[in-house]
Amino acid sequence: MEPVLHVADVQKNFAGLKALADIDLKxxxxxxxxxxxxxxxxxxxxxxxxxxxxxxxxxxxxxxxxVITGLKPHQINQLGVARVFQTPEIFPDLTLLQNVMAPAYAKRDGPIRLNMLRGLDHDRDIRAEAEGILADLGLAEHRHEEAGWLSRGDKRRLELAMCLVQHPKLLLLDEPTAGMSRLDTNRTIELLKKIKERGMTKVIIEHDMHVVFSLADTVTVLAGGRIIAEGTPEEVRRDPRVQDAYLGGAH
Incomplete structure (x- = not known):
């Protein structure tokens, strides 16, 4: 079966420092x-x-x-790749509902200007879907509030909602539960499990091993820009190289 994403022998250097070395990931x-x-x-x-x-x-x-190497980020997004960033990227002066509706409009109609965003509430179908996603993430009661007032954890959930409304084929999540309480983390885990049931492919970068072992089918371990181990969560958990490099032998 052809992989959704194939990173083929990728190398990346910064000022002579090898950040990625011979990465082959499927x-x-x-x-x-x-x-x-x-x-x-x-x-x-x-x-x-x-x-x-x-x-x-x-x-x-x-x-x-x-091959998507060389394409611009918005072109890759239009192909069906969405990403939740390590630092939430939202529109702080817009309501939560407007934040979620904006990428849905952009996905359907192409790029939109910032000064158009405040009026993005007239499409009933997009609005209903955005409200449903906000409800799934426990944010519905704040949907008419400006997003800039949210806690860091809620901003992360809002950005996840902004990705989900685009119906991506591949969802990349960079520390999706960082800054969340354990309750919100568990709520996010359950939501991501539901997404998996719909067949969406996900790549998750995460430090919280509870999140990793609750969700992952496969785990790849990086150290020093290289892949040092890959396998099921249990295989990785038992790998002495992983314990030495990352888990500290305590897991």
Whole structure:
């Protein structure tokens, strides 16, 4: 079966420092694939290469068999790749509902100007879907409030809603539960399980091992810009290289 995403022999250097070295990664359709590793392992750099924010020095990235290396981020997004960033990227002066409706309009109609966003509430179908997603994420009661007042954890959930409304074929999540309470983290885990039931492929970068082992079908471990292990969560948990490099032998 052809992978949804194939990172083929990718290398990336910064001022002579090898951030990614010979990365070969295949993401199977409909699965949840976690990427873990210590700080500085290259995880976010890898996602930035996948979404076109960085260009690899060598190698290529393929999405559904098509080479997407060299495409701009919005072009990759239009193909069906959405990303939840490590630092939430929202419109703080717009309501939560407007934040979620905006990417749905952009997906349907193409780029929209910022000064148009406040009026994005007239399409009943888009509005209903946005309200439903906000409800799933526990944000419905705040839907008419400006997003800038949200807590960090709620901003992360809002950005996840902004991705889900686009119906991506591949969802990339960079620390999706960072800053959340355990209650909100568990709520997000349950939502991501529901998404998996719909067949959406997900790649998750996450430090919280509870999240990783609750969701992942496959885990890839990076250290020093290289893949040091890959397998099921249990296989990775038992791997002594992983315990030494990341889990500290305590898991």
């Amino acid at each position: 993401i199977a359709p409909g699965k949840t694939h976690a990427i873990i590793g210590p700080n500085g392992a290259g995880k976010s750099t890898l996602l930035n290469v996948c979404v076109g924010r960085l260009s690899p020095d060598e190698g290529a990235v393929m999405f559904n068999g098509r």
